[in-house]
Amino acid sequence: SQTIHQWPATLVQPVGSPLSLECTVEGTSNPNLYWYRQAAGRGLQLLFYSVGIGQISSEVPQNLSASRPQDRQFILSSKKLLLSDSGFYLCAWRLLPWRGTEAFFGQGTRLTVV
Amino acid sequence: DAKTTQPNSMESNEEEPVHLPCNHSTISGTDYIHWYRQLPSQGPEYVIHGLTSNVNNRMASLAIAEDRKSSTLILHRATLRDAAVYYCILRGASSGNTPLVFGKGTRLSVIA
Numbered sequence: 001s002q003t004i005h006q007w008p009a010t011l012v013q014p015v016g017s018p019l020s021l022e023c024t025v026e027g028t029s030n031p032n033l034y035w036y037r038q039a040a041g042r043g044l045q046l047l048f049y050s051v052g053i054g055q056i057s058s059e060v061p062q063n064l065s066a067s068r069p070q071d072r073q074f075i076l077s078s079k080k081l082l083l084s085d086s087g088f089y090l091c092a093w094r095l096l097p098w099r100g101t102e103a104f105f106g107q108g109t110r111l112t113v114v
Numbered sequence: 115d116a117k118t119t120q121p122n123s124m125e126s127n128e129e130e131p132v133h134l135p136c137n138h139s140t141i142s143g144t145d146y147i148h149w150y151r152q153l154p155s156q157g158p159e160y161v162i163h164g165l166t167s168n169v170n171n172r173m174a175s176l177a178i179a180e181d182r183k184s185s186t187l188i189l190h191r192a193t194l195r196d197a198a199v200y201y202c203i204l205r206g207a208s209s210g211n212t213p214l215v216f217g218k219g220t221r222l223s224v225i226a
Contacts, residue, residue, distance in 0.1 A: 032213075034213050034214075036216075043217065043218050044152075044158070044216040046213050046214075046215060047137070049213045057121070059213075076223055088155075090157045090158075092158075092214075094214075102160040102161070103150075103158075103160065103188060103214050105156075105157025105158050106157055106160065107156065108155070108156065108157050110155075
């Protein structure tokens with residue numbers, strides 16, 4: 001069965017520090033991968049998605065970047081965190097259409113920038 | 115993807131059925147209706163989806179209006195664990211690799 005791993009679960013980082021969040025998927029190949037963010041009391045905001053290794057689409061220009069170095073690995077990074085980067089970060093995966101219609105989400109990383 | 119409209123919040127008593135509405139008046143003929151829910155401090159999880167006919171699974175039922183301009187997610191017996199934000203999302207056959215876009219959803223509160 002397929003599983004998605006996202007870590008760490010919680011993170012407290014000072015302003016100006018770097019960030020690296022990792023997401024890996026097991027039990028499938030060539031998934032579409034996504035990063036979402038949810039600020040406190042707000043909706044889910046799509047940040048990045050990837051349809052293949054090295055292919056990244058950015059939905060919102062901001063202080064973050066994403067990379068996909070391997071088929072089932074998706075990394076969210078920042079060189080210098082801002083207070084506004086605080087939020088609940090979620091990784092998700094989905095198979096190509098018509099091979100599966102569901103998107104599966106990780107358990108999320110709650111990031112607090114202080 | 116076409117737009118959906120949901121109430122901001124709803125409240126239900128435990129053990130009673132819950133009907134969560136979703137309006138999608140601009141739905142196209144190839145749009146599937148998907149429902150996800152997000153429990154507190156967790157990522158969204160898939161609930162159910164359908165195209166034209168009503169659908170049932172172990173989590174819920176989906177009732178789709180004959181003109182497909184609205185749908186209703188039915189939880190047959192609400193439990194405290196069903197308290198979550200419920201999202202109604204349309205996905206067209208031509209959506210391809212485009213990601214799921216979540217609206218504000220309906221926050222369901224369940225009262226013991």
